[in-house]
Amino acid sequence: MTSSSVWPARLHEAAAWRRAEGLWRERRTLQAGLIDFAGNDYLGLKGDPRLAESQAAAAREYGSGTGASHLVTGHLEVHETLERRLAELVGRPRALLFSTGYMANLGTLQALCDSHTLVFQDRLNHASLIDGAGLAGARSRRFHHRDHDDLERLLCRAPPETPKLVVSDGVFSMDGDVADVAALAAVSARHGAWLMIDDAHGVGVLGARGDGCVGRAHGHESVPILVGTLGKALGTAGAFVAGSEALILHLMQFARAYVYTTAQPPGVAGASLAALDILAAEPERRDRLRRNISYFRHEAALMDLPLTDSFTPIQPLILGAGARVMQWAARLREAGLLVGAIRPPSVPRGEDRLRITLSASHSTTQLDVLLDALSRMQRKLTA
Numbered sequence: 004m005t006s007s008s009v010w011p012a013r014l015h016e017a018a019a020w021r022r023a024e025g026l027w028r029e030r031r032t033l034q035a036g037l038i039d040f041a042g043n044d045y046l047g048l049k050g051d052p053r054l055a056e057s058q059a060a061a062a063r064e065y066g067s068g069t070g071a072s073h074l075v076t077g078h079l080e081v082h083e084t085l086e087r088r089l090a091e092l093v094g095r096p097r098a099l100l101f102s103t104g105y106m107a108n109l110g111t112l113q114a115l116c117d118s119h120t121l122v123f124q125d126r127l128n129h130a131s132l133i134d135g136a137g138l139a140g141a142r143s144r145r146f147h148h149r150d151h152d153d154l155e156r157l158l159c160r161a162p163p164e165t166p167k168l169v170v171s172d173g174v175f176s177m178d179g180d181v182a183d184v185a186a187l188a189a190v191s192a193r194h195g196a197w198l199m200i201d202d203a204h205g206v207g208v209l210g211a212r213g214d215g216c217v218g219r220a221h222g223h224e225s226v227p228i229l230v231g232t233l234g235k236a237l238g239t240a241g242a243f244v245a246g247s248e249a250l251i252l253h254l255m256q257f258a259r260a261y262v263y264t265t266a267q268p269p270g271v272a273g274a275s276l277a278a279l280d281i282l283a284a285e286p287e288r289r290d291r292l293r294r295n296i297s298y299f300r301h302e303a304a305l306m307d308l309p310l311t312d313s314f315t316p317i318q319p320l321i322l323g324a325g326a327r328v329m330q331w332a333a334r335l336r337e338a339g340l341l342v343g344a345i346r347p348p349s350v351p352r353g354e355d356r357l358r359i360t361l362s363a364s365h366s367t368t369q370l371d372v373l374l375d376a377l378s379r380m381q382r383k384l385t386a
């Protein structure tokens with residue numbers, strides 16, 4: 004006789020719990036025709052034909068896949084060039100490609116930390132940073148969001164000989180506000196801690212050359228570990244860690260998410276190179292994005308929408324707990340607009356929000372459609 008498995012009941016119970024909380028997540032196939040205010044394609048590069056052309060050309064030259072990890076036979080000239088260009092963009096000696104940002108964070112934290120390491124994380128850090136410290140078996144301390152006094156207090160309590168790592172998002176993915184990198188670097192330095200910034204939403208968007216909120220403004224002496232991703236503003240996929248030669252060599256040896264995975268398809272690397280060319284050649288995309296952000300915020304303020312003080316393309320409208328965000332998002336969809344409805348556990352309880360993201364590719368007319376729809380919903384709810 005076989006004993007009955009506990010697994011079906013466990014799955015059922017977990018699903019029932021999530022539904023009861025009103026937090027069941029569903030995915031939807033992206034419908035053509037909707038105006039996208041939910042993605043992270045801040046510069047409008049993901050549909051650019053020049054990226055597609057480079058992708059095809061690299062696939063023709065090197066093949067559609069790599070067939071092996073970077074340390075076996077998967078590392079190609081196109082990856083080498085891309086790493087060099089990325090290091091140059093952010094003003095670091097070297098960069099190392101990872102398949103995704105999630106893996107870059109897991110691999111880096113696992114390679115640097117162990118159970119003797121203390122990791123200090125902003126409360127609102129991305130899930131991959133929290134998970135990476137967990138995977139490493141490191142103890143994490145969370146400091147209040149962007150509160151450097153709180154961070155300092157926690158650092159003071161740590162034994163001086165303990166290896167310490169301070170970790171923060173650059174641009175916070177659900178809030179759009181930006182870490183005070185200079186302050187984090189100063190506090191970290193005072194306590195002999197290394198600083199790691201995940202600039203997934205800053206690279207391509209912020210900085211004088213689209214080098215992000217760290218980039219060339221803060222060198223690798225003050226921010227030794229910089230993570231950037233290619234799937235957001237750069238319109239492709241993958242990620243990189245940038246820093247000193249010693250850091251990159253260490254990651255190549257010890258980051259399991261680097262060592263034990265197939266290298267990025269050459270087409271993706273080729274498309275990323277095209278994205279970097281466009282980033283350098285067309286600064287007007289960043290100007291256009293900045294104008295769209297100012298316009299949206301100006302008009303939304305006139306309508307008394309609950310804006311936060313984000314000056315990045317991530318413009319959350321925090322609506323509070325309950326089904327309201329789902330209802331707003333559904334109405335907006337009926338009006339032809341795709342907007343993210345973000346609920347716990349992606350954000351703290353009670354801070355459910357519409358996550359509106361702006362892009363250089365949005366026209367003023369499209370922004371007006373969004374503002375009109377928001378204004379109609381606002382009136383209905385306050386009527």
Ligand SMILES: *Cc1c(COP(=O)(O)O)cnc(C)c1O
Nearest residue numbers: 103104105129176201203232234
């Ligand atoms: C999106 C994101 C990641 C993950 O990057 P992927 O390439 O999508 O895996 C990591 N960190 C932050 C802050 C992000 O927003």
